[in-house]
Amino acid sequence: MKIEINRHSDIPIAQQIQENIADRIRSNLLEEGSKLPSVRKLAEQTGVSLMTANKAYNHLEKQGLIEKVQGKGTFVRKSSGASKTENEKKLLSYDWQLTVTDYLPRAQYMQFNTGKEKIQFSSSKIWPNLLPNRYLIKETIQILSEEPYILSTYGEGRGDITLRKEMSAYLKHLKIAIEPDDIVITNGVQQGIDIVARSFVGPGDVVVTETPTYSAAIDVFRGRGASIVSIPVDENGMRVDLLPSLKNKPKVIYTIPSFQNPTGTLLSKKRRQLLLDFAQSNEIIIIEDDSWSEIYFDSKPPLPIKSLDEYGHVIYLKGLSKTLSPGCRIGVMATSGTNLNRIIAAKTITDLGTPLLNQKAVLSFLRSNRMKEHIKKLRIALKLRRDRVIDLLTVYAPKEVTWIVPKGGVNIWISLPPWVDTNEMLFEAKKFGISFLPGSACYPKEPAMNHLRLCFAAVDDQLLETGIKTLCKIFTTFIEERNEESNMPLV
Amino acid sequence: MKIEINRHSDIPIAQQIQENIADRIRSNLLEEGSKLPSVRKLAEQTGVSLMTANKAYNHLEKQGLIEKVQGKGTFVRKSSGASKTENEKKLLSYDWQLTVTDYLPRAQYMQFNTGKEKIQFSSSKIWPNLLPNRYLIKETIQILSEEPYILSTYGEGRGDITLRKEMSAYLKHLKIAIEPDDIVITNGVQQGIDIVARSFVGPGDVVVTETPTYSAAIDVFRGRGASIVSIPVDENGMRVDLLPSLKNKPKVIYTIPSFQNPTGTLLSKKRRQLLLDFAQSNEIIIIEDDSWSEIYFDSKPPLPIKSLDEYGHVIYLKGLSKTLSPGCRIGVMATSGTNLNRIIAAKTITDLGTPLLNQKAVLSFLRSNRMKEHIKKLRIALKLRRDRVIDLLTVYAPKEVTWIVPKGGVNIWISLPPWVDTNEMLFEAKKFGISFLPGSACYPKEPAMNHLRLCFAAVDDQLLETGIKTLCKIFTTFIEERNEESNMPLV
Numbered sequence: 004m005k006i007e008i009n010r011h012s013d014i015p016i017a018q019q020i021q022e023n024i025a026d027r028i029r030s031n032l033l034e035e036g037s038k039l040p041s042v043r044k045l046a047e048q049t050g051v052s053l054m055t056a057n058k059a060y061n062h063l064e065k066q067g068l069i070e071k072v073q074g075k076g077t078f079v080r081k082s083s084g085a086s087k088t089e090n091e092k093k094l095l096s097y098d099w100q101l102t103v104t105d106y107l108p109r110a111q112y113m114q115f116n117t118g119k120e121k122i123q124f125s126s127s128k129i130w131p132n133l134l135p136n137r138y139l140i141k142e143t144i145q146i147l148s149e150e151p152y153i154l155s156t157y158g159e160g161r162g163d164i165t166l167r168k169e170m171s172a173y174l175k176h177l178k179i180a181i182e183p184d185d186i187v188i189t190n191g192v193q194q195g196i197d198i199v200a201r202s203f204v205g206p207g208d209v210v211v212t213e214t215p216t217y218s219a220a221i222d223v224f225r226g227r228g229a230s231i232v233s234i235p236v237d238e239n240g241m242r243v244d245l246l247p248s249l250k251n252k253p254k255v256i257y258t259i260p261s262f263q264n265p266t267g268t269l270l271s272k273k274r275r276q277l278l279l280d281f282a283q284s285n286e287i288i289i290i291e292d293d294s295w296s297e298i299y300f301d302s303k304p305p306l307p308i309k310s311l312d313e314y315g316h317v318i319y320l321k322g323l324s325k326t327l328s329p330g331c332r333i334g335v336m337a338t339s340g341t342n343l344n345r346i347i348a349a350k351t352i353t354d355l356g357t358p359l360l361n362q363k364a365v366l367s368f369l370r371s372n373r374m375k376e377h378i379k380k381l382r383i384a385l386k387l388r389r390d391r392v393i394d395l396l397t398v399y400a401p402k403e404v405t406w407i408v409p410k411g412g413v414n415i416w417i418s419l420p421p422w423v424d425t426n427e428m429l430f431e432a433k434k435f436g437i438s439f440l441p442g443s444a445c446y447p448k449e450p451a452m453n454h455l456r457l458c459f460a461a462v463d464d465q466l467l468e469t470g471i472k473t474l475c476k477i478f479t480t481f482i483e484e485r486n487e488e489s490n491m492p493l494v
Numbered sequence: 495m496k497i498e499i500n501r502h503s504d505i506p507i508a509q510q511i512q513e514n515i516a517d518r519i520r521s522n523l524l525e526e527g528s529k530l531p532s533v534r535k536l537a538e539q540t541g542v543s544l545m546t547a548n549k550a551y552n553h554l555e556k557q558g559l560i561e562k563v564q565g566k567g568t569f570v571r572k573s574s575g576a577s578k579t580e581n582e583k584k585l586l587s588y589d590w591q592l593t594v595t596d597y598l599p600r601a602q603y604m605q606f607n608t609g610k611e612k613i614q615f616s617s618s619k620i621w622p623n624l625l626p627n628r629y630l631i632k633e634t635i636q637i638l639s640e641e642p643y644i645l646s647t648y649g650e651g652r653g654d655i656t657l658r659k660e661m662s663a664y665l666k667h668l669k670i671a672i673e674p675d676d677i678v679i680t681n682g683v684q685q686g687i688d689i690v691a692r693s694f695v696g697p698g699d700v701v702v703t704e705t706p707t708y709s710a711a712i713d714v715f716r717g718r719g720a721s722i723v724s725i726p727v728d729e730n731g732m733r734v735d736l737l738p739s740l741k742n743k744p745k746v747i748y749t750i751p752s753f754q755n756p757t758g759t760l761l762s763k764k765r766r767q768l769l770l771d772f773a774q775s776n777e778i779i780i781i782e783d784d785s786w787s788e789i790y791f792d793s794k795p796p797l798p799i800k801s802l803d804e805y806g807h808v809i810y811l812k813g814l815s816k817t818l819s820p821g822c823r824i825g826v827m828a829t830s831g832t833n834l835n836r837i838i839a840a841k842t843i844t845d846l847g848t849p850l851l852n853q854k855a856v857l858s859f860l861r862s863n864r865m866k867e868h869i870k871k872l873r874i875a876l877k878l879r880r881d882r883v884i885d886l887l888t889v890y891a892p893k894e895v896t897w898i899v900p901k902g903g904v905n906i907w908i909s910l911p912p913w914v915d916t917n918e919m920l921f922e923a924k925k926f927g928i929s930f931l932p933g934s935a936c937y938p939k940e941p942a943m944n945h946l947r948l949c950f951a952a953v954d955d956q957l958l959e960t961g962i963k964t965l966c967k968i969f970t971t972f973i974e975e976r977n978e979e980s981n982m983p984l985v
Contacts (some may be wrong), residue, residue, distance in 0.1 A: 017810065032839055034832070055704045089644065094729045097806040099777045103745075106696050112846075113651055131646035140638045143851075146636075147631045153620035154630045154821035154855065160604055187819025190681065194845040201717065202596050205496065206697070222843045226692065254594070285927035286590045315588040330645035341525070341589025348523055348601035352713045353844075354685040355603075358823045360634075453808055 004225040005104040007228040011251065014448075016051055018057035022449070025418075026109035026225070026409045028068045029426075037203075038101065039069060039077040048104070053340045064363065072302055077383045078414060107226055111291060112219035115439030121436040122470035123456045127413050128292075128329055129266060130464070133384055135368065135377055139328055144362040150363075160351035160361035162188025162335075165489040166362045167179045169369045170321075170335045172280055176375075177311040179319065181337045187350050188357050189334040192294055192322035194350075196257070197223050198336065199290050199318050202349045204229045204255055211249070211256040213241045215454070217292070220257055224447075229255075231447040236263060238407075240270030248329070261296035261304040265445050265456035266416045267409025272305035279308055282316045288342070294325050297378045299411040300386040323365055325413075327374070331361040385413065385460055392459040392471055399475035403482050413460035418453060419478065420429045422485040425455040435473050496595040497540045498719040502742065505939075507542055511550035513940070517600035517716070519559045519570055520917075520934070529592065530568040539736055541597070545642040559649060579755045584870030598717055602935040603710035612927035613961035618755060618785075618904050619820055621955070624875055626859065626868055630819055641854075642817045649850040651842035653679025653826075657853045660860045666864075668787065669801040670810065672828045678841050679848050680825040683813035685841075687748070688714050689783050689827065690809050693840045695720045695746055701869045702733045702747040706907075706945070708755045708761070708783070709750055715938075720746075724940040727754060729898075731761030734768045746779045752787035752795040756936050756947035757907045758900025763796035770799055778832070780808045785816050788869045790818055790902040791877040806831040814856055816904075818865070818870060822852040876904065876951055883950040883962055890966035894973050902952035907933075909944060910969065913976040916946040919968060926964050 006023045046056035063069045070080045116126045167183040189195045206228035214233030224231055235242050261272035282289050287365040291308050309319035322334035368374055407416045425441040442454025462470055497514045499507055518524040537547035554560045561571045607617045660673040680686045697719030705724030715722055726733050751761035774778050782799050800810035813825035859865055884899055897908045916932040933945025953961055
């Protein structure tokens with residue numbers, strides 16, 4: 004275990020240690036039954052006092068995440084009685100690995116995107132039937148027939164020039180004027196976030212994110228040892244007004260301005276300008292994650308922050324995985340100046356470049372009018388779905404449940420009463436073949452446990468209604484359980 | 495600029511700073527004409543004395559890498575007089591970015607693999623005509639026709655189970671017994687190296703590599719802030735006997751046991767066992783980069799170290815980019831125990847997974863007998879090429895030039911007299927449309943300048959002879975230049 008302590012942080016050190024271990028346990032990086040280091044060893048490894056180490060463990064025990072076994076040591080608590088002796092025995096010979104420190108404090112994304120459930124409300128993706136499968140397949144076959152060496156050659160590390168040109172043209176629709184040479188092709192937006200992080204974020208560097216935010220972005224920044232400062236979101240997006248009063252200067256601000264993940268909110272035009280102004284006067288890099296801006300249901304969202312950027316403060320990320328082809332894994336990063344050279348270097352070191360075939364597969368779709376037409380249809384289809392889900396929730400959800408009606412994107416952020424733990428609820432939902440993302444995964448700091456993110460776009464049309472109705476029943480059960488508890492006589 | 499100082503290192507701090515900046519300049523991360531921080535600022539940023547910072551700059555100036563301009567500051571020296579005013583003016587508005595520290599001390603791979611030259615001796619890859627283009631294209635078209643949703647769905651983060659099963663079966667040929675569940679699919683071996691590094695290597699951690707070694711691996715470990723300890727290579731591979739006397743305990747050992755890159759040497763069977771023993775008794779992770787073991791020219795190399803591994807010390811990397819399909823970008827990582835969970839987490843965070851189509855494209859080739867047949871043919875074809883190139887060198891290279899005859903793989907390591915700088919030579923070679931890898935890119939520490947790596951497998955058959963003959967003429971010119979210089983009268 005590698006526990007990055009930030010001694011300049013407001014957060015007490017014991018709490019930093021406790022959060023780090025809790026994250027690992029919740030992410031399954033520390034498996035049930037794993038032995039933890041002794042208090043003495045923990046204190047030694049992290050360079051803190053015995054008292055501090057002990058405090059962290061006590062808090063974890065209270066949270067029910069670990070247990071102390073007299074004479075044996077401290078272990079990650081096992082849920083239920085499930086015996087795993089076979090596997091445990093096998094793991095014994097790998098025991099030495101437990102002492103190997105790593106740089107992965109959490110991996111929540113992995114945990115919640117297994118994709119095994121029949122009714123998937125968990126990952127933000129679109130039902131394959133709503134994507135232009137046939138056309139893309141036809142195009143890919145065409146390319147394979149025309150370019151006999153496409154599987155036998157490496158592409159350029161920064162991405163193929165044909166796609167960079169097409170992307171440069173496509174981004175003009177969003178009023179982003181960027182040259183093909185200022186574009187880097189990535190394996191989806193996720194790799195884009197990761198590449199900026201590995202280039203510019205290191206131990207103790209301050210990264211500002213919205214809270215709640217995209218869970219796999221938290222995983223990345225945590226993995227770089229960043230000190231994450233989280234700024235709450237209201238109906239107009241990130242509370243940009245709070246930025247000037249931050250104690251430590253941020254190096255990077257990560258934002259999802261349009262149809263924020265997970266809340267679905269929209270950063271207002273005024274706040275976009277304020278955010279950029281703040282970055283400019285403080286020499287901060289903004290990572291603008293723009294996965295969804297084309298998928299609006301009412302009016303167009305304000306233009307991307309990148310469209311206002313004059314001095315290369317914004318590294319703009321856009322993916323085609325969400326709206327066009329999850330399978331191609333194609334995203335772009337756009338920026339200028341020396342930062343561009345640095346992200347090209349980082350991309351090259353990462354994997355020598357994105358596969359050429361996948362880059363060319365999307366070319367003709369982007370080039371023709373089809374992309375525009377497709378997005379238009381997608382807007383209509385997804386708006387219908389959103390309306391349907393909101394209607395169902397309005398009818399079937401118990402009155403204690405609230406939600407934000409998203410104006411675009413694919414997610415609804417649902418809040419339950421404070422006594423409901425959506426992690427426990429997920430356990431129950433899975434029995435009915437339903438998955439969702441527990442809100443706790445979306446908090447860079449102390450998680451709120453009573454929210455969940457529901458993606459309404461991925462489920463098979465036939466299963467949408469059943470899924471929501473069943474989920475509403477589960478809501479009711481969980482809300483009433485507490486009501487019953489509180490109705491119990493006190494003695 | 496982020497300069498990671500290791501105060502426990504044998505290398506003087508001024509030298510660490512100088513090497514870091516030299517690396518950046520050689521990698522073009524610091525472009526010609528860029529302004530460097532003042533001595534005072536450099537001392538402040540790195541936490542060293544003014545004297546130390548000054549010493550670093552003085553040494554860089556002597557190396558001809560930087561220049562001090564009276565009253566203006568210190569700049570990266572411009573080669574030739576080429577005026578770039580247009581571009582320079584444009585860059586002015588991005589000037590603030592120069593103060594942004596990053597975590598990329600070098601990116602040599604990117605610099606030397608631009609692929610623009612007609613006769614490419616630079617990157618280790620195979621001439622596309624020697625790869626099974628047609629079959630793979632046919633198979634990929636088949637898959638696209640059969641799986642209409644393949645471009646519209648995400649795969650599993652750790653890789654598709656069908657490919658993991660096939661890989662598990664394939665590795666049995668190399669006597670590696672590993673379950674499909676202990677395999678992770680990556681975008682080529684490069685991403686494998688990167689994922690292990692991001693999981694287990696952090697600032698100050700000791701990483702052992704061979705010297706010289708694969709340049710992009712150095713780029714990765716440097717990027718993680720590792721302290722690299724380099725062990726020389728002799729005719730039996732890494733000098734494993736030197737490991738026990740290391741002052742600081744390594745955390746990770748990176749090795750290319752079969753047909754080492756760049757020297758082409760083979761780690762003997764005995765040393766493989768010794769290396770594993772050392773790792774076992776010191777709880778060290780071995781990264782075994784096995785890109786080439788199937789491509790032997792005389793006898794089979796010893797079995798991979800992974801085949802001896804009982805307790806999960808070896809993370810085994812194998813790619814299909816070199817021998818089958820560079821375009822698919824498919825590699826595997828194989829390991830067991832908790833380290834497996836950690837690399838699955840890291841892979842997922844990196845890019846959510848390798849594209850499904852690319853994983854399936856290689857399936858049927860692996861499954862049939864074709865892979866075996868193909869590798870057999872490749873061995874013959876590449877052996878012929880190696881022999882041809884060695885013959886040409888024997889006839890045309892001046893007597894001062896020596897080389898190691900590789901017993902497998904695709905590279906020849908060529909040494910010139912100590913007064914020849916192969917970086918300068920590359921500049922000349924490019925005028926003739928020829929590229930190679932200057933040996934300096936392959937040294938984790940102070941580089942030797944008089945070697946080069948020549949890949950004999952990538953060039954068009956027709957151009958091979960011309961290329962070698964021309965290169966030999968360039969060798970002669972560079973060797974004689976010095977001879978002439980030394981023949982000049984002293985006064």
